Structures are given as C-alpha cells and as structure tokens.
Amino acid sequence: MDTRHxxxxxxxxxxxxxAALLWLATAxxxxxxxxxxxxxxxxxEFPGYLSRADLGSVQVLQEREVAGGVVMLYxxxxxxxxxxxxxRLSVTxxxxxxxxWRAQSSGSCGVSAxxxxxxxxxxxxxxxxxxxxxxxxxxxxxxxxxxxxxxxxEVSLDESGTFLVSRPQTVPVRRxxxxxxxxxxxxxxxxxx
Numbered sequence: 001m002d003t004r005h006x007x008x009x010x011x012x013x014x015x016x017x018x019a020a021l022l023w024l025a026t027a028x029x030x031x032x033x034x035x036x037x038x039x040x041x042x043x044x045e046f047p048g049y050l051s052r053a054d055l056g057s058v059q060v061l062q063e064r065e066v067a068g069g070v071v072m073l074y075x076x077x078x079x080x081x082x083x084x085x086x087x088r089l090s091v092t093x094x095x096x097x098x099x100x101w102r103a104q105s106s107g108s109c110g111v112s113a114x115x116x117x118x119x120x121x122x123x124x125x126x127x128x129x130x131x132x133x134x135x136x137x138x139x140x141x142x143x144x145x146x147x148x149x150x151x152x153x154e155v156s157l158d159e160s161g162t163f164l165v166s167r168p169q170t171v172p173v174r175r176x177x178x179x180x181x182x183x184x185x186x187x188x189x190x191x192x193x
Contacts, residue, residue, distance in 0.1 A: 035100030039063075039070050042094040042101035050076060061160045066130065067168035069095035069104065073134050075111070087111045091122055091132045091164065104128040111136065119143070119189040121173040132166040133173045140178040140186060148172040154179075 036042040040058065043050045050058065054076055062073040073091050090108040094101045107122020117137035122130075133145045133153075143163045145153045149171050155163045178187035 035098040035102065037100055039072060039094045039101050042103045043072065043074070043092055045103040061136075061162045062158060062164045064164055064166055066166045067093075067128075069093055069130075071130070071132055071164065071166045073162055073164045075136075089118055089120065089134070089136055089162075091120075091134045093128055093130045093132070093166075105130055107132065107134075109135075117178050117187050119176040119178070119187075121176075121191065123170060123172050129170045130166060130168055131171050131173070132164065133176055134162070134164045135176065136160075136162045137178055137187075139180075141181045142179045142183070144175075144177040144179055144185070145173060146175040146177075148174050 036045060040055065040060065043058065044052055044055065057077040059075045060072055061075060064071045064073075071091060071093050073089070076088050076090065087110070088108050089111050090106060092106040093104045095104055105122060105128045107120060109118060109120040111118050116139060117135065119133070119135040121133045131147075133143075135143070137143075137157055138161060140157060142154055142156045145155065145165050147153075147167070151167075151171075153165045155165050157163055173191055175188060175190045177185040180186050
C-alpha cells in the first residue's frame, strides 16, 4: 500500500470512529447522568433522596467544603413515601463536574416530632470514600464524635441545633455523644463495628 492510500485510510478510520462515538453519545444521552446547575438541584440525582417535587420542602441546614466538593446537611419531607417517617435529616456529598454538580453519596435518617435528638452517619457510600457524622438536637450544646480509628472530634451544635463532621476517607463512626453546657454526655448512640 502506498503512503497516500495509507494516510487516506487512517483519516477515514479516525473520522468513522469519531462519528461512531458522537452517535453513541447522542443515542445513549438518556442513560447518561446529567450535570445539575446548582448543588441543591444535584440532590435530586441518585444517590440523593429527593424528587423534583420534594425540592420545595428542602431546608439546607449546613454546608461544608471537603475533598473538592460540598457536603450538604438538609431537612426535607418525603412526599413519595419512599423513606417513611415524618421527615428526614439527610446528608449528600456533591462535587463540581462538567460545568455543573453531581451527587456522589448520601445518608438519611428519620426525624419525628417526638425526637429530641438524632445522630446519624453515612460511611463511604456509592462512589466516594467520604464519611459524615451528622444530626440534630433540641437540647445540648455540642457533640463528641468517636471514629473507629481512634480519632475524636468535638463540634458545637449550630443555631439550627445541627452538627456535621466529615472526613475524606472510609472510617466508620463508633459513637456520638450529645454533650451539655458542662461537657457531660446526656445522650449517646453507638454503632457496631
């Protein structure tokens, strides 16, 4: 084969491959995960817990930058009845991607009117190694978080009564204690290792 034919063959092959890739991207567009314009919109994407209809009930309580993204702590209702309970306290890690935002991992726990404190954790779910300890209390002033690797964190409850601590690694939470103004434990929740 002379060099003109070889060059023409390579050009046709590259063009054909590029056309096939563009066709595939267009044909499969419905299967590709979309980018969302805001972190709040990304909460509607799996592994988030919200539908578009649920967005109106969202109350963002805290946001923390960690590991190149944002961990969002929020309260919401579940109009679809998928999760049960009177309300939900959820955390979702969202990251910037493609000019928008993507949900990477989530955790959620139920909150009822009878609860005066809720402690939850989300450990390395879905596509990330991020771990978060989070919750809410009507009383107390801080929490003490004990991680399975021995590290501890003490975090004050914010004005909404919530706390959020995240680490960019998969390390389970061993215990969360609710502390009074004197630093004494008044409630505790532990997880099996």
